[in-house]
Amino acid sequence: MQRGCRCWSHRHRLRCRCKGAGMARSAALLLCAQFLSLAGAQPPLLTLDPPWTPLFEGQMVTLTCGTPDEHVPTVWRIDGKSRRNRASRLQHYLWSTGRSSFQCQRPGSEFSLPIELSVSDDSVVLQAPVQPVLEGDALVLRCRGWRDRRLSSASFFHNGVLLRGGGQEGNLLLAPAQRHHSGRYHCTVHTFLRTVESKPNEVIVHELFSVPELSVDGPRDPPEGSALTLACVTRGSPLRPRVALRHLFYRDGVVVAGPQGSPQHLLRALALPDSGSYACEARAEAANVQKRSAPVTITVRRVPVAGATLAAQPPGAQVAAGESLVLSCAVAAGTGPLVFSWHRQGQAQPLAQGPRYELPVARPEDGGRYFCRATDGVTAATSPQLHVTVVVPVAGATVRVAGTEVAVTEVAGTEGERLNLSCAVQAGTAPVAFAWLRDGQEVGEGPILPLGTLGLGHAGAYQCVATNQLGARRAFQVLSPSVALSVTRRGRGQWRGQGKGCVDVAPG
Numbered sequence: 001m002q003r004g005c006r007c008w009s010h011r012h013r014l015r016c017r018c019k020g021a022g023m024a025r026s027a028a029l030l031l032c033a034q035f036l037s038l039a040g041a042q043p044p045l046l047t048l049d050p051p052w053t054p055l056f057e058g059q060m061v062t063l064t065c066g067t068p069d070e071h072v073p074t075v076w077r078i079d080g081k082s083r084r085n086r087a088s089r090l091q092h093y094l095w096s097t098g099r100s101s102f103q104c105q106r107p108g109s110e111f112s113l114p115i116e117l118s119v120s121d122d123s124v125v126l127q128a129p130v131q132p133v134l135e136g137d138a139l140v141l142r143c144r145g146w147r148d149r150r151l152s153s154a155s156f157f158h159n160g161v162l163l164r165g166g167g168q169e170g171n172l173l174l175a176p177a178q179r180h181h182s183g184r185y186h187c188t189v190h191t192f193l194r195t196v197e198s199k200p201n202e203v204i205v206h207e208l209f210s211v212p213e214l215s216v217d218g219p220r221d222p223p224e225g226s227a228l229t230l231a232c233v234t235r236g237s238p239l240r241p242r243v244a245l246r247h248l249f250y251r252d253g254v255v256v257a258g259p260q261g262s263p264q265h266l267l268r269a270l271a272l273p274d275s276g277s278y279a280c281e282a283r284a285e286a287a288n289v290q291k292r293s294a295p296v297t298i299t300v301r302r303v304p305v306a307g308a309t310l311a312a313q314p315p316g317a318q319v320a321a322g323e324s325l326v327l328s329c330a331v332a333a334g335t336g337p338l339v340f341s342w343h344r345q346g347q348a349q350p351l352a353q354g355p356r357y358e359l360p361v362a363r364p365e366d367g368g369r370y371f372c373r374a375t376d377g378v379t380a381a382t383s384p385q386l387h388v389t390v391v392v393p394v395a396g397a398t399v400r401v402a403g404t405e406v407a408v409t410e411v412a413g414t415e416g417e418r419l420n421l422s423c424a425v426q427a428g429t430a431p432v433a434f435a436w437l438r439d440g441q442e443v444g445e446g447p448i449l450p451l452g453t454l455g456l457g458h459a460g461a462y463q464c465v466a467t468n469q470l471g472a473r474r475a476f477q478v479l480s481p482s483v484a485l486s487v488t489r490r491g492r493g494q495w496r497g498q499g500k501g502c503v504d505v506a507p508g
């Protein structure tokens, strides 16, 4: 409610008083008006005393429209004619036989549901409740003599069949009332002169709520692992709305959920044993009425394993030796618990189990073709093979004189001599590419640098560069130690270089 306003109920009308002026005040009044129209939407309940039909000609009845209040202008509609009075309670004489109908209206509300009764001048009547009877109610039928006289013994008949003969009480109690209690009732009374029979009275026991229907939001053959919501759908009677219902869910006759207020039951992560015949039950516990739905068969389906795929981290499954490689296996379809296994081509025994296979420190011999297999125990799928490449980076590049096996750091040559250099690496996965530098400038490619016939111009510092690749993006490179080549002019007979790592070159 708007700040500054106070609202209260006075003689069943909502009154508001607002402080301040202008907008706030009018907004508050509008809110009050909305509140009033909502409150007025509910029709009043019309009650009749005595609450029976038929009643006797000349009897007085008391009609009450909602709560019994003085000073409530009430509109009455009796046998189609309207009249007004200033209270919600009215006394009325039943002057003529036949059917009578009553309705009432309080200020700001709709007309009540009508009450219909019959007025009789018979000597014996069978009286039934004038208000609708619903399942679970205590249904009382009365056999009464003229002007509501209590009878010492009466017999009751349902659809012409004797229910109880010659009892001492003029009442028949059927509790809790059930739908099959509907039908035509009459009673007979024995006097010492004759037997008097009442006219039949049609009694209807209305449904309190409909037989529930179990609705399934999804296929009746859901796949394993999926979720399914069951709903217990029932309609309450407009004659008695807002009956509190409790719901139960059954599978193969065993309670799996409830009793609960919610009409829904969620089956999450369905497993094969969740299959079965499901039903639901709605209970109006206060009225002792319970109804069960027709069964619905739910069959949880196993989906065959299919579409196994293998993924690698790093992508491409190419790693440098010493790095880690993780393979993972997945399936496109398949339900239930799956078992994964890892295999290597040419190896009979599986390597491992589980959806992941890790090589924490890849070795060159780990290279090869790998695949995974997934199975649910019945069906299985095998992934395509994945080629794992473990590349050893190039290392330990050295320069030799071609045709020898010893690495050198110095070469003393003579003009006119024939000489080639070669490059070798200690490690490195093939293919290894080589390039040659002289004094830092590239002078050739390939494992051998053919110098041919030495000239003075060949002197300098030589190095080779070895390269190998890991996929298209990564390359490893190593540079050899520098080798000093000196060339002596022909005829001087100079010998250079001695000890390990040096080669003596004979003059040509």
Ligand SMILES: *[C@@H]1O[C@H](CO)[C@@H](O)[C@H](O)[C@H]1NC(C)=O
Binding pocket: 402, 403, 418, 419, 420, 450, 451, 452
């Ligand atoms: C040097 O290499 C060239 C070209 O490959 C070859 O023809 C020659 O015989 C080689 N010479 C020596 C001494 O190895």
